[in-house]
Amino acid sequence: MSTVANPANIFWHDNLVGKTEREKLLNQQGCVVWITGLSGSGKSTIACSLGREFQARGKLSYILDGDNLRHGLNKNLGFSAESRAENIRRTGEVAKLFADAGLICIASLISPYRKDRDACRVLLPDKKFIEVFLNMPLQLCEERDPKGLYKLARAGKIKGFTGIDDPYEPPLNCEIEIQQKDGLVPAPNEMAGQVVSYMEDRGFLEA
Amino acid sequence: MSTVANPANIFWHDNLVGKTEREKLLNQQGCVVWITGLSGSGKSTIACSLGREFQARGKLSYILDGDNLRHGLNKNLGFSAESRAENIRRTGEVAKLFADAGLICIASLISPYRKDRDACRVLLPDKKFIEVFLNMPLQLCEERDPKGLYKLARAGKIKGFTGIDDPYEPPLNCEIEIQQKDGLVPAPNEMAGQVVSYMEDRGFLEA
Numbered sequence: 547m548s549t550v551a552n553p554a555n556i557f558w559h560d561n562l563v564g565k566t567e568r569e570k571l572l573n574q575q576g577c578v579v580w581i582t583g584l585s586g587s588g589k590s591t592i593a594c595s596l597g598r599e600f601q602a603r604g605k606l607s608y609i610l611d612g613d614n615l616r617h618g619l620n621k622n623l624g625f626s627a628e629s630r631a632e633n634i635r636r637t638g639e640v641a642k643l644f645a646d647a648g649l650i651c652i653a654s655l656i657s658p659y660r661k662d663r664d665a666c667r668v669l670l671p672d673k674k675f676i677e678v679f680l681n682m683p684l685q686l687c688e689e690r691d692p693k694g695l696y697k698l699a700r701a702g703k704i705k706g707f708t709g710i711d712d713p714y715e716p717p718l719n720c721e722i723e724i725q726q727k728d729g730l731v732p733a734p735n736e737m738a739g740q741v742v743s744y745m746e747d748r749g750f751l752e753a
Numbered sequence: 754m755s756t757v758a759n760p761a762n763i764f765w766h767d768n769l770v771g772k773t774e775r776e777k778l779l780n781q782q783g784c785v786v787w788i789t790g791l792s793g794s795g796k797s798t799i800a801c802s803l804g805r806e807f808q809a810r811g812k813l814s815y816i817l818d819g820d821n822l823r824h825g826l827n828k829n830l831g832f833s834a835e836s837r838a839e840n841i842r843r844t845g846e847v848a849k850l851f852a853d854a855g856l857i858c859i860a861s862l863i864s865p866y867r868k869d870r871d872a873c874r875v876l877l878p879d880k881k882f883i884e885v886f887l888n889m890p891l892q893l894c895e896e897r898d899p900k901g902l903y904k905l906a907r908a909g910k911i912k913g914f915t916g917i918d919d920p921y922e923p924p925l926n927c928e929i930e931i932q933q934k935d936g937l938v939p940a941p942n943e944m945a946g947q948v949v950s951y952m953e954d955r956g957f958l959e960a
Contacts, residue, residue, distance in 0.1 A: 563804040563814075571813060597770040606778060606813075607770075608854040618876075619846040622839075632829075639826040640847055647815040647856060669825075 568648035569753045574605045576645040577750055578670050579741060581654045582663060582717065583680030584709045585695055586687035588731070592680065592724070593654040595738035600650055605751060608644055610637055612655030625706055631662050638666030645674055650750070658708045660715040673748070677720035678741055682731065684709045775855035776960045781812045783852040784957055785877055786948060788861045789870060789924065790887030791916045792902055793894035795938070799887065799931070800861040802945035807857055812958055815851055817844055819862030832913055838869050845873030852881055857957070865915045867922040880955070884927040885948055889938065891916050 569575055579596065581589045593609050600607040612633070616623070620636055623629040634657050644651035657663050667675045687709065688696040699707035706712045717723075722744055724737050732740075745751055776782055786803065788796045800816050807814040819840070823830070827843055830836040841864050851858035864870050874882045894916065895903040906914035913919045924930075929951055931944050939947075952958055 562801050563808045567808055568813060568815075571808070571811060594769050601770045601774055601778065604778060606775060606855070608775075608850070610850070618849065619843060636826060636843070640850065642825065643815070643817070643847065644851075644854070647851070647854075648813070649854060 565646050565648060572606050572648045573753045574648065574650060575750045575753065576648040577650055577674040577676060578641040578645050579650065579652045579676045579678060580641070580657070580663065580666065581652065581678045581680060582657045583682060584684060584687045584714055585656055586690045586692055587680040587682040588734070588737070589654040589680055591734050592678070592737045592741070593652045595734040596652055596741055599735070599738050599742055603751065605650060606648070607650040607652055610641055610644070610651060610653045612637065631659070634662040634666065638669050641666065642669045645670060656708050656714070658712065658714045660717065663717065676722065676741070676744065677717055678722045678724065679717045679720040681716065681723050681725045683726070686731070772853050772855060779813050779855045780960045781855065781857060782957045782960065783855040784857055784881040784883060785848040785852050786857065786859045786883045786885060787848070787864070787870065787873065788859065788885045788887060789864045790889060791891060791894045791921055792863055793897040793899055794887040794889040795941070795944070796861040796887055798941045799885070799944045799948070800859045802941040803859055803948055806942070806945050806949055810958065812857060813855070814857040814859055817848055817851070817858060817860045819844065838866070841869040841873065845876050848873065849876045852877060863915050863921070865919065865921045867924065870924065883929065883948070883951065884924055885929045885931065886924045886927040888923065888930050888932045890933070893938070
């Protein structure tokens with residue numbers, strides 16, 4: 547009786563070429579590597595390093611970068627709590643599609659709230675959601691400040707900035723946590739290697 | 754000074770593994786096959802047939818089905834003109850990501866408004882947007898009525914139904930138009946073959 551979505555009128559279409567066939571073609575298993583951490587913690591760096599490593603092994607991966615998505619799919623969203631949640635929700639749904647397509651989808655977003663990340667995890671059962679927590683000290687991220695955003699946040703020119711005046715909720719049960727060792731940040735390929743080893747051990751890199 | 758997106762604070766991250774590398778890995782060219790037409794015109798059928806044909810040729814494709822997306826990415830959208838536009842916009846943005854990932858992305862949506870489809874086309878320059886118009890008569894679609902939706906629309910139980918009380922704007926410059934021949938609907942593999950031939954001729958099926 548209305549123009550509002552009625553789930554009863556939206557049908558599900560099964561595609562006859564399924565995930566299994568696509569995974570065989572690619573000789574890998576579709577999944578999501580979800581990289582979370584503060585701004586400046588090195589998410590994009592490890593994402594790119596991972597992408598190169600997969601390509602070198604002949605595996606197909608694709609990076610969903612939070613900032614890049616805000617230029618396209620999520621360009622109509624701001625940074626209120628509600629918009630951030632919708633930003634993560636859409637990214638999670640797209641990541642799920644990529645995993646279903648057979649790709650190793652690398653999502654790289656601050657994704658500060660546990661609830662929002664966990665909602666994405668639920669979309670990908672059977673351990674296909676690999677949460678990677680880049681656990682770097684705020685002080686380090688702020689010293690790096692690659693985009694100059696911490697400076698703006700400290701000056702009050704950006705409100706609701708994660709780590710400054712908005713919380714970052716660390717994962718409670720992530721698959722992989724990356725930290726400093728003896729006060730040193732691991733090299734990008736070392737961080738990526740930690741993720742690749744995890745995936746190799748669990749058979750993600752073959753069909 | 755606010756929580757609203759400030760484009761100046763959203764950076765673009767270039768990934769060092771680019772589209773070209775992914776296309777080489779897959780030996781194909783990322784693109785979008787956008788199938789538009791009335792409900793019941795056979796969009797899902799040709800999409801599935803295309804998917805099987807690509808798989809048989811060792812090519813990686815993925816179907817974005819309008820109805821399926823409304824269970825996930827677009828589940829917070831209704832059927833108002835504004836929501837329909839946003840539904841198409843998001844689908845176009847996701848299709849663009851899949852094409853960038855190197856896949857042949859098959860988008861299957863009624864997508865009734867020319868303006869919305871053309872906005873998606875703009876996202877994919879260099880002839881990477883292949884619009885396929887399933888030009889089947891309303892009467893035929895209504896006779897088929899695979900989901901029983903025309904019946905509901907005629908009974909006034911669904912408002913704003915494309916072809917009944919909401920317009921379908923046919924493409925003016927689509928790449929491929931599929932019609933009845935001598936009063937007969939082509940077989941699904943024949944329709945798919947028309948699309949595959951088009952793509953083969955233009956080199957999409959090799960890197």
